[in-house]
Amino acid sequence: MKLLFALSGFHKHERGAEVALMSVAEAMAASGDEVTLMGSGEPRSGTSYSFEHVGSRPREKFENWPQFPPLRSETAWEDATFAANLLRAYDPAEFDAVVTCAFPFTHWALRRPSSKKPLQIFVTQNGDWPAFSNQSEYRSFSCDGLICTNPDYFERNQPQWKCALVPNGVDLARFKLGIGDRRRFGFPENQKIILMVSAFIESKRVLDGIRAVAQLPDAFLVVAGDGPLRDEARALADTLMPGRFMRVSLSAKEMPLLYQSADIFLHLSLLESFGNVFLEAWASGLPIVAHDTDRLRWILGDYGHLCDTENERSLVEALVAASRSSPAGSTNGIERFAWSNIAREYRSFISSL
Structure with a gap:
């Protein structure tokens, strides 16, 4: 054809x-x-x-x-x-x-x-x-x-x-279990790295992510993305979690290493058409915290810590549960994708x- x-x-x-x-x-x-x-x-x-x-x-x-x-x-x-x-x-x-x-x-x-x-x-x-x-x-x-x-x-x-x-x-030759390199990205070695891969727009709810992660004193939030709300997000992070927030813009070549360098993947869109990032995080073995929908369960099955992310208490509890899970989760089933x-x-x- x-x-x-x-x-x-x-x-x-x-x-x-x-x-x-x-x-x-x-x-x-x-x-x-x-x-x-x-x-x-x-x-x-x-x-x-x-x-x-x-x-x-x-x-x-x-x-x-x-x-x-x-x-x-x-x-x-x-x-x-x-x-x-x-x-x-x-x-x-x-x-x-x-x-x-x-x-x-x-x-x-x-x-x-x-x-x-x-x-x-x-x-x-x-x-x-x-x-x-x-x-x-x-x-x-x-x-x-x-x-x-x-x-x-x-x-x-x-x-x-x-x-x-x-x-x-997902490209399973690129996104896979690995050691990562926190020093390469300037991440702290003694804190849990929570990663969001999101545009700074309303539907991605990055500001809600900042508010939730701010309640975890040992957590450091990294957001890979850009968009109109970048300055508002920076200001909020400086107020609620000074020194524990970083925005990065990386090439596609660097993304697999970024996933491998994190501890938890967080994504707060209430409804995605699909969400490739979920598969990239899963293939990298990261615990996933995201909004509980039938659509996402169709993708992930039993994988992940899904909750009502509009309920801040539930979201924080899911992040705590994810932080206690294995540093390299199971990738069984990812081959289908x-x-x-x-x-x-x-x-x-x-x-x-």
């Missing part, structure tokens, strides 16, 4: 959606499909797929810009600049199917009128709202196949679209269409 994966952050960021789709693309290309990625980064050596640079302006440039439908956020503004350039780079006649998780602008660009109409595959990495809502710009959504990253999305959308339930995966297995499910679904 000749496939195009399009997303502004490809080869530029290592966020969840980018990691997931690039990993699937690499595994499909390695198995023999002809795969092209279009993104705002630069080509990398050693990839099985081909890459084409399509420029965009970073979302950080739009944090203070006006927000209105369909430009509802800084992410939408970034997507619009990428889609404008994608229209010039994308030739529908070159592909059998195109894959994205970006709506609305990239989605619209890939569906532009053409005599050759490749299959339109949409992945719910950032949510399934476009697929089922009939409000505003969401009424324009259409696809030939919808890949749902959790059972809720699959059940909700199956009556309307051709759907497949396919989870995300190897990217090679996930890519086979993508290929099977697209082939069936």
